[in-house]
Amino acid sequence: xxxxxxxxxxxxxxxxxxxxxxxxxxxxxxxxxxxxxxxxxxxxxxxxxxxxxxxxxxxxxxxxxxxxxxxxxxxxxxxxxxxxxxxxxxxxxxxxxxxxxxxxxxxxxxxxxxxxxxxxxxxxxxxxxxxxxxxxxxxxxxxxxxxxxxxxxxxxxxxxxxxxxxxxxxxxxxxxxxxxxxxxxxxxxxxxxxxxxxxxxxxxxxxxxxxxxxxxxxxxxxxxxxxxxxxxxxxxxxxxxxxxxxxxxxxxxxxxxxxxxxxxxxxxxxxxxxxxxxxxxxxxxxxxxxxxxxxxxxxxxxxxxxxxxxxxxxxxxxxxxxxxxxxxxxxxxxxxxxxxxxxxx
Numbered sequence: 001x002x003x004x005x006x007x008x009x010x011x012x013x014x015x016x017x018x019x020x021x022x023x024x025x026x027x028x029x030x031x032x033x034x035x036x037x038x039x040x041x042x043x044x045x046x047x048x049x050x051x052x053x054x055x056x057x058x059x060x061x062x063x064x065x066x067x068x069x070x071x072x073x074x075x076x077x078x079x080x081x082x083x084x085x086x087x088x089x090x091x092x093x094x095x096x097x098x099x100x101x102x103x104x105x106x107x108x109x110x111x112x113x114x115x116x117x118x119x120x121x122x123x124x125x126x127x128x129x130x131x132x133x134x135x136x137x138x139x140x141x142x143x144x145x146x147x148x149x150x151x152x153x154x155x156x157x158x159x160x161x162x163x164x165x166x167x168x169x170x171x172x173x174x175x176x177x178x179x180x181x182x183x184x185x186x187x188x189x190x191x192x193x194x195x196x197x198x199x200x201x202x203x204x205x206x207x208x209x210x211x212x213x214x215x216x217x218x219x220x221x222x223x224x225x226x227x228x229x230x231x232x233x234x235x236x237x238x239x240x241x242x243x244x245x246x247x248x249x250x251x252x253x254x255x256x257x258x259x260x261x262x263x264x265x266x267x268x269x270x271x272x273x274x275x276x277x278x279x280x281x282x283x284x285x286x287x288x289x290x291x292x293x294x295x296x297x298x299x300x301x302x303x304x305x306x307x308x309x310x311x312x313x314x315x316x317x318x319x320x321x322x323x324x325x326x327x328x329x330x331x332x333x334x335x336x337x338x339x340x341x342x343x344x345x
Contacts, residue, residue: 005333012325016318023317024067027310033059035308040114057090070111070314072104093117105318111311115303120315123300128319131289131296134215135281142220142227143274147267149224150231154266155258157236166232173225177284181218181291188214211292218288223277227270234269238262268335275331279324 036059037050045053054060056079061069068074077100079090094112103109110120146169153165172180238244239262247257286298293299297316304312 001333001336005329008329008332012329015325016321019321020071020314020318021067024070024314025063027313027317028059028063028066032308032310036114036310039308068104070104072102072106072109074102074104075100076103091117094119110315110318113304113309113312115307115309115312120311123312124297124315124319127295127297127300130294131282131285131298134212134219134285134289134294134296135278137216138219138223138281139274139277141216142223142277145220146224146227147231147270149228150270151235151258151263151266153228153232154235154239155254157239162232165228169225169228169232171225172221173229175222177218177222177287178291180221181214181288184214184217211294215285215288215292215294218292219281219284222284223280227273227277230273231266231270235262235266238266241265272331272335275327275334278327279320282320282323 033054034050037053038045041049041053051060058066058069058077058079061077065074069076091112091114108121110124112118113120113123116123149165149169153162153169156162175183244257244262247261248254252260282297284298285294285296286301288294289296289298290302297319300312301316303309304316
């Protein structure tokens with residue numbers, strides 16, 4: 001197992017390196033740099049002024065040099081003031097070094113946000129924490145409900161209960177977040193009148209029923225159906241096994257057979273599906289957070305993309321890649337621990 005983990009960690013590092021290299025190249029294309037220069041200057045700035053700004057702030061250095069500086073394996077060079085000849089930092093609102101220094105991802109420096117005029121970490125990590133709280137409550141609601149639905153449907157395959165729960169699960173999975181979000185807003189705002197003024201004050205007043213409870217409901221209702229369907233399929237397969245029939249013939253009650261013999265084996269496949277919900281939640285919050293104005297990771301990612309905030313966009317991409325790779329590793333390890341028949345070779 002230790003060898004497997006070390007090998008996977010090596011593959012993860014190589015994958016992150018390749019993916020971040022691609023993302024770094026894409027966000028630093030010439031149109032993006034031009035829009036960045038215009039957003040930091042007068043919109044009427046000439047092409048020469050834009051070029052001078054990009055040159056002065058280090059955006060015209062060779063691509064691999066800039067990527068190495070962002071990673072933290074190449075020293076960042078200060079900007080030389082042509083009038084005084086003294087070294088200055090690129091951005092006054094960040095802790096950019098005024099002398100050659102290793103300052104990148106490996107040193108904990110994610111760069112400067114040109115939109116918010118703060119270090120990227122000051123904007124990214126609070127947003128990530130807010131999304132983490134949102135994801136936690138989504139999992140708290142989604143996992144128990146979906147497992148309960150799946151187990152109840154799988155226990156009574158072909159019955160009216162099974163058909164009813166299966167139709168409900170399919171309906172929730174077939175409804176995208178932006179549709180269920182609108183439906184919930186209509187129900188609670190137009191019909192029940194619970195959201196008067198909430199949409200307008202969501203950004204100023206912090207978490208509320210509008211920008212927290214409704215996002216949790218919107219994302220949970222979508223994931224419940226998928227996990228429930230996988231749990232039902234796994235439960236149906238387990239209930240047809242020979243050891244379940246043997247337990248029934250020994251005189252054990254049906255609930256005892258389900259809880260003591262069937263449930264543990266039936267939850268092996270859903271465990272993998274549940275772990276894979278974390279990457280989905282990280283991308284699904286983009287639509288939901290923007291819809292409900294929740295100041296989290298998805299909202300920050302949209303703002304970074306819309307304002308061509310290169311360093312903040314790179315930081316969001318790095319976090320996304322890291323979360324996907326870590327959850328896959330945890331999923332593989334947990335799958336092996338839950339099922340003793342699986343041996344990592």
